[in-house]
Amino acid sequence: MTAEILSSLRERIQQSRRAAVAQFREHERPDTLLSELRRIVDAGLRDLIKHCPLPAGATLAAVGGYGRGELYPHSDVDLLILLPHAPTREDETAIEQLVASLWDLGLEPGHSVRTIEDCEREADADITVETALLESRWLAGSRALMKKFDAATKSRLDPRAFFRAKRVEMQQRHARYHDTPYALEPNCKESPGGLRDLQVILWMARAAGFGNSWRSVAQAGLLTSSEARDLRKAEQAFKRLRIELHLLSNRREDRVLFDLQPALAEVYGIHATATRRGSELLMQRYYWAARLVTQLNGILVQNIEERLFPRPESDARDIDDDFRNLRDRLDIIRDDGFERNPTLLLRAFLVMQQHPELTGMSARTLRAIWHSRHRIDAQFRRNPVNRKLFLQILQQPRGIVHELRRMTMLNILPRYLPVFRRIVGQMQHDLFHAYTVDQHTLAVVRNLRRFTMPEHAQEYPLASQLIASLDRHWVLYVAALFHDIAKGRGGDHSELGAREVRKFAQDHGMDPEDAKLAEFLVRQHLLMSAVAQKRDLSDPAVVQEFAATVKDERHLTALYLLTVADIRGTSPKVWNAWKGKLLEDLYKLTLAALGGAHADAHTVLTERKDEAARLTRLAGLRDDAREAFWNQLDVAYFLRHDASDIAWHTRHLYHQVAPAQAVVKARPTEQGEGLQIMVYTRDAPDLFVAICGYFDAKSLSIQDARIHTTRHGWALDSFIVLLPEGASDLRAQATLVEHELAERLKDPHAAAQTQPSRGGYYGRNRQSRVSRVFPVMPQAELQPDERSTSWRLSVTATDRPGLLHALARVFARHEINLLMAKIMTLGDRVEDVFIVDGSALARPRSQMQFERDVLDALAGEEAQQRVA
Structure with missing residues (x-):
């Protein structure tokens, strides 16, 4: 076959395909396009066979989707070259020329070469092959062989x-x-x-x-x-x-x-x-x-x-007057049962919960529910019997999640709760929800249910313990169903959802206290996460403020359980043990506050120092050595660190108050998911930039940073970092960090000047595709801190490599001192809070320039991509 003929045939196929697509743009009929593309390739193959003949007696057949008569614009062309016998050398040469020409035509063939016996053997071994052959269609060559093949395929099926x-x-x-x-x-x-x-x-x-x-x-x-x-x-x-x-x-x-x-x-x-x-x-x-x-x-x-x-229906066993067990499936006794008594549309799911021997619903039941779903109307929803049934479904000891999922799939739950229908299939391009709103909602209910199951008690021991002692914990399931019910409407979805659950509770005759709890949970379902991850829990005023909102132990416990279940149901990437610890710490601190432990800063300071002193004595440290080191630290240090951390710092630093080189110590966190790192060195303007640069280069994700300068001008900085996925042996990692970071900090100014290189670590793009397509609009808000002379900088942006490092450079450029950082990473979205001070913040003009530079740092990657 000459190159000219091949080129002409290729051009004809391409032109015909373009024309078919152009026609599709006018009529938008999928079957017409698929048939036309199939016809074009059929014609091209038959023309090709004239120049590249098949082996003698062979057949060329279309199989799979192409055999079915459907060909998508870029699908493989699935072909079977059927031979009457095993291929000879001449046959193999002819087939190789044919297949090479198919590629030259741009058809991307998916081909196989077989005899009928080969086909039967392959079909016996692989159902995919058998299915593809079931849809075979003659294209060229021996019709007799094709007829024989069809007969063999049908006879063995x-x-x-x-x-x-x-x-x-x-x-x-x-x-x-x-x-x-x-x-x-x-x-x-x-x-x-x-x-x-x-x-x-x-x-x-x-x-x-x-x-x-x-x-x-x-x-x-x-x-x-x-x-x-x-x-x-x-x-x-x-x-x-x-x-x-x-x-x-x-x-x-x-x-x-x-x-x-x-x-x-x-x-x-x-x-x-x-x-x-x-x-x-x-x-x-x-x-x-x-x-x-x-x-x-x-x-x-x-x-x-x-x-x-x-199977004979005599095997069926009646459950009641309306349902029976047919082959371990719930079967409606009368075909018109749901039409005659629509209440059964809810009771069917309650029966499923109450009969664990049932593995599902019969086709007749599923079909009857599907076709009777229209009977769930306003009158149905007002019926007290139906309202009681729905609450019963939520109060059952088993099967709640399974039946809510089944009710959603059958369009029963969306019809019973019209507000739920709005969120069915609603995508959330917010970079941290990995599921649609309805699926996330059901995942939250599932997580709450897992807290009640002994087999899952080891996952979250505190949550399992608390839910067992919580009266009428089914109210949590109501709150879970409504916590995101107003997503996508605009406005505050928490407030709008609280109104919806209040109406639901009134309509369903819920106990007033339970109704108030459900409304509180929906309205405040984001509060505990925000306080735990964005506020300083060592500040007694923060805990007291949160305690004043939750008011009592039942509300606190319920909010804790819903918060853990909510975060866990958001995305596999969002939850980590550090967040779990923060939530648990906030729960315990608030519980103590609700119990009357209204400690002021002086009391907290005294108790914390006493506990830290006790821990240092247990480690064999003399009181005079400890006090000599503590004299270099001010009140702010003791208020920002707990007793365990203070004791850890003291044990390593009491004998080297002014070391010649940086002291870096690291240890695994209590949860075994990351490292706690302490850096002690002479303070320098670029120190935080250098530290962030090291963490970024090592893919260590900062979760918490506490920055302190001693009375004699030394930096005592503490960090919680998470290791990259797949990292193991935390103690070995800790030793490595201690050595490498100490080396880097021998000259912090030079380390801070290290620029990201496009070819190295910084050059690789770790951003997910969703964050590139749906980036978060960068936001920065700077406000005076209510209880000190410092400032509170809140930022929101798309997460990306080097983001915190870029912000650290901005801080250094404006001579801004970082006192504390609370890092809240939600999938590919960050919502971070920094407590800062600096003379530049006292002047309106320099303050505005600082905010602009922060926004530029947050948007840096996106801006570069837009320019590119």
Whole structure:
């Protein structure tokens, strides 16, 4: 085959493809485009065969999606070269020339070369191969061989074995995608509720002899006409989405990536509102469609199973007048049961909780619930019986999370709580929520439930202990359901949610004290996390202020439990043991304050020094040696450090009050997740910059920093840092940090001048894709501290490598002294608080310049990317 012929054929295929895509942009009919792309490649292959003939007696067949007659813009062209016998050397040469020419045409073939016997052997070993061959289609070559192949494929197909294998394969695929259609970047082909789930139904139906179209499946009695219509509509929506993904990315891309979501929203004409991005609205539509497919997939797979593996209904055992146990599934006795008595739409889930032998719901029950969901209207919601049933579901000892998830999937919970419907499938592009609002909400309920289970008591011992002693802890589940219910509306979602839960409590006749608790929890669900991570817990006034808000032990305990469950349900990256310690410390300090321990600063100072002195004596330190060192420290130091830290510092520094070189000591934190690091050296303007530069270079994430200067001008700085993922052997890491940081601080000014290099550590981009696509708007707020002469700088930004290092440079440039840093990292978002002072802050003009430079540092990476 000459290069000219190949080039001409390639150009013709490309032109035809471009024309087909242009036509698609006008009519937007997915099936038309997929068929046209298939037709173009069919014609191109047949032209190619004229110049690169197949081996004698061979057949060229399309398989897989291409065999089905669908070809996406950048999909592989799946081909089977079927031979009548084992290939000869001449056959192999001809096949190699053909395949090479396919690549030259730009078709990206996925090909196999087999005899019929090879196909049968491969199909026996791999259900994926068997499925692909099931959709084979003749393209060129021997029709007789193709006919023989078709006959062999059909004769060996065992519908029951095929069904079992496809179901297992589907379950394994769902597990790879965490059994949820609600992924942040779902794969529209492979994720649960995507195209593959639709194809599985048709493959199973075809193998069982029920046809290979939605119409034929409906005619076989497996689907209602409305279900067939819904599935057809969802199928077209997913096909179009997959086409758009290929066209936008210009490659074979089936994932709805963050980078593509804004562009997809534009293609679909979905525009942002005052409170939500267009991409968030797009993804909500996706999740609704995926939920529909997931639901109908479950019904249809059960229906096909019941046809293939029939069992007498005499096996059923009545549970009550309305439900029975049919093969360990909840079955509605009358097909019109839910229509006749809509209250059963809630009671079905209560029965599931009360009968642990039930493994699920029958297809008949699922279908009946699905088609009767419209009966949940305003009158249904006002019915006292239904309101009592809903509270009973939340009060059961088991099955709460399972049934709430099932109620959400079947659209029962969103209909019963219309405010919940607004958050179903609602994406949160805020860089720290890894789930949609409804899935996050149910995850919080799940985490609360885990606190009640003995098998999980070792995960959070304090939480498990507290929930066991909390009266009517089911009120926590109500608060969890409503804590984010007002997300996406604009305004303060905590306040709006508090109003919603107040109305719910009134409507459902909750005890007044329980109602007040639920309202308090929703209104204040962010408070404890903010105080623990952003405020100085060593300050008695901070604890007293928080105690005045929570008022009593029940409110404190409930808020602690909800806070831990909420953070844990946000994202796997957000929670860490340090945050857990801060929350636990705040809980215990507040509990003491509520119990009457109203200590003033003088009392706290005395008690802390007494405890630190006791610890140093246990370590064998003389009182006079300790006091000599303590005389160099002022009151602020003792108020900012706990007794354990004071004793640790003292043991290492009492004998070297003015060392010639920096003293660096490190030890594992109590939680074993990071290091506590102490730096003692002569103070210098660039010291904090140099320390931050070292931590940044080593991927050590600062969680807490306490900066102190002694009376004689020495810096005594303390840090809590988390190690990079995968780091182990904390003691070895501590030894390494002690040596390397001490070496670096021999000349802190030179160390501070070290600039990030594009080729080294600083040059690599650790930002996630979502943070690049949906960056946080940098914010900086500088306010005088209420109880001192210092200032409080609060910053919010997208997390990135070197961010704290960049801020440290700004502090040094403006001669700003850092007294304390509270680092709050939420996934890819940071919300940090710095307590600072400096003469520049007393002058309005220099203060404004400092704030501008802080904002520039926060936005530095984003600004550089925009310029680039």
